Amino acid sequence: MHARSKSPKEGTVVDRGVTNVRYWDFFLQAHASLQGTARPAHYTVLVDEIFRADYGPEAAADQLEKFTHDMCYLFGRATKAVSICPPAYYADLVCTRARAHKSELFDGDDTSSVASSNVAAAAAARSVHPRLAETMYYI
Structure with a gap:
């Protein structure tokens, strides 16, 4: 010890x-x-x-x-x-990144029309700059 x-x-x-x-x-x-x-x-x-x-x-x-x-x-x-x-740490980071980029899949309520109409706006607001699209980056 x-x-x-x-x-x-x-x-x-x-x-x-x-x-x-x-x-x-x-x-x-x-x-x-x-x-x-x-x-x-x-x-x-x-x-x-x-x-x-x-x-x-x-x-x-x-x-x-x-x-x-x-x-x-x-x-x-x-x-x-x-x-x-x-490998476990990196898997956790990937899951965190997925939740950040695709929050409508994890936190959204698909039954409400307001949530459905905001999905496209939320995705556009989170879009990745084209120069970063094929690179690894940290959030």
Whole structure:
């Protein structure tokens, strides 16, 4: 444990005792807490097509946990490890962007004629400049 934050050291994995007996899951404390107490991420393996086949049942969990921890250092917006692995972070960013660009699909009430007439106006107001249309950008 860190003396200042009392959080587990970054890279700490718990895969026994508090995990589900029927599923392959684990907790990973990938990052050091910047302030307060860091919360570990909880991962559940849905389908394994790689690790047991390549490393065998004995080493598969260790290899997946190490790979997941290593990925936490690859987030493009941070210079340190992040709390969850970047594919999950990027999926969350895409969903947030979709809600911002297509709010009528998530927040709109299609039964009202006022909402329907405002959909085109709202979409036009959110349009992306043509020079940015084929590029990656941050909101």
